[in-house]
Amino acid sequence: MITTRSLAPRRRPLWVVAALTVLSLGIYLPIWLGLSWVELRRETKDETMQPLGHALSLFVPGYGYYQVYRHFALIDHLLAKVGAPRRVDALSATIGVVLWSFTWLHYSSEPLFILLDALELAAATAVVAYGQRALNDYWLARPGDAVEERVLETDWFAMAVAAVYFVSILISYAAALTN
Numbered sequence: 001m002i003t004t005r006s007l008a009p010r011r012r013p014l015w016v017v018a019a020l021t022v023l024s025l026g027i028y029l030p031i032w033l034g035l036s037w038v039e040l041r042r043e044t045k046d047e048t049m050q051p052l053g054h055a056l057s058l059f060v061p062g063y064g065y066y067q068v069y070r071h072f073a074l075i076d077h078l079l080a081k082v083g084a085p086r087r088v089d090a091l092s093a094t095i096g097v098v099l100w101s102f103t104w105l106h107y108s109s110e111p112l113f114i115l116l117d118a119l120e121l122a123a124a125t126a127v128v129a130y131g132q133r134a135l136n137d138y139w140l141a142r143p144g145d146a147v148e149e150r151v152l153e154t155d156w157f158a159m160a161v162a163a164v165y166f167v168s169i170l171i172s173y174a175a176a177l178t179n
Helices: 014-023 028-044 051-059 063-081 090-103 111-141 153-178
Strands: none
Touching (some): 014 111, 028 051, 051 063, 090 111
16 A cells, blocks of 8 residues: 555665666666656656656657656756755766666577676666665755655565566576576
8 A cells, every 4th residue: 555655755775776676677777767756746846747657758769868867967956956965967877778778678698698788787777876876865955854764665575576577587597598
């Protein structure tokens, strides 16, 4: 059940978003974009921000990169607004997503693709951790009530599902290597 508490902004531990990204083999990147867009929409009180559309835009060639740039530019703007010492670079995050998109969901046991998949996964994990760290900094620096760092039950459930997915992919890799 989704509660008001689960929808409130929260500082997510970096290990949680990194684990979700790795265990989901990068699938968490668009999910994170949508979830963090919900928090940013609530923070900016801009009802024109559509989290589902924002997340799905990542699958539209070219436009998705623009949306990622916009996402990180907004985070950087909010950090600057509250005088936070750390900032984010929207172009760096966008380049990370470009790397992620090259081989996303193209898993193969061919050595070249294993290397490319590892690069893609590292890029996705770096982008999500980079963005979450910036959001965490913003939640700490902004005026108002303190935002606690917490892991929700839904995060634990998502990690369990992602772990099952991860193990199933590893088994399929192992089966492909033995054939």
